[in-house]
Amino acid sequence: MSGRSEEFREFARDRGWPLQQTAYLLCGDWHAAQDVVQETLIKAYRHWPRVKRAGNPDAYVRGILLNEVRDRWRRPEKAVPVAHFAAEPAVPDASDDIARRDRLRQALLELPLQQRMTVVLRYLEDQTQVETAKLLGCSEGTVKSQSSRALGTLRTFLTRTESKL
């Protein structure tokens, strides 16, 4: 097995699952998330020397993933229809927490893509504002304002849907 292959496989094994988690919250569908991550990793493999030269393969590949999601958003015919349903295993009792998280997931999908990316990077991946700004190619101020707007929208959505129950 070549050096490229060994290094890449180790990277894919290590980072494949966190990338899928990020992609899932951005796409709202596990199948679409896997497709996005596969495309991302294929691109990373093709340009592995460049990925390594970048110094931080994780950030570089996450950048590829965000571009892949943006690209799919621009080509709706390639996007997998979003399933508006809880992906958690069915359980015999109605749990408020599960229902609330499902509503949160739906609310997240209602956000504009840039705000959704900001929320996922900040609150799932725990990236700092500086790192988030770098990954999204915007200023820290934009990250702050996008986070604030997104939190406001999520709060409103959750309040509205809770009052309907």
Add this chain to the structure above:
Amino acid sequence: MKSPEEIRLSHDLHRIVDVRPGDLDIDAIERSGQRQRRRGLAVRGLAGVAVLGVAVVGSLAAANHSGTAGRVAGQAAARTPTGKAAVQPASPANVETVAYVEKHIAATASNLDNYLVKSVSNTSSVGTPSVEITIWTDPRTGNTMLQQGSGAGRLTYWEHDYFDSDRVLQSDQTQVNYGPRTWWKYDMQGDGPVQGPVPSGPVGGDYPGPAQVKQWLDSGVGKIVGHPYVDGHQTVELSISAGSVEVHAIFADVHTYQVVRSIKYFGPQSDAPPITANYQWVPRTSAMVKLVNNPVIPAGFTQVPVGD
């Protein structure tokens, strides 16, 4: 410093993604990466050949006048700049056509009995949220088990369809509703004896076996539109159109030719969103076979009239 709201959001997001649907197929990703990389190199090589080709045309014209110069350029054109032979076109015997793919899908018929088919799809409705439905089919019996929802909305539904000795279609249906802890059973009967011969083999089932794929392909004109990765499978994607409207897309694994995804479109006249179904071909286990073919009523559940 994060606010309590942000901390709770972070916690909830981690819980939402705390469901591992399956590992990535790193071998397949690597193979595809290698293929694309080779293709990229080959395309760059061919671009070199094209440039040299232009030179050949010019130099051949010049050779008519100047002797050996054109022949030297022509010899150089036979190789890429890296010295390797240029990419050869696919052999006609290996050309992938819709008929070729359909033939390979048809060949999976002999193997169907080795699997249970799990289909996960969305419903398509206008004005109400789509819901996710899981249907298990046993190709040996045609029996299906449908699961939908979670919590109070969870239900499981079994259906067994068959022709009786009078050639009348029968459909035995059972549903368990976990919210109200009830169940019902309904044996539906067809209007009368079926005209013509009774179909051989299992009647029911909801899975993209060869017969289903043939029916889809017969509904329009198929064409191959790509080879995307779907759920870890490299697939061949067939688009089926009626007139200028796409009605179906089918994604078959390029190694097994089992269909792993189908998309049904409703056309520009309808607001209904497409239905996407993802299929897993699961090896048969006795426990799962029993579950799909035999309704299970949980203890303490009350039988109610159908539809309640």
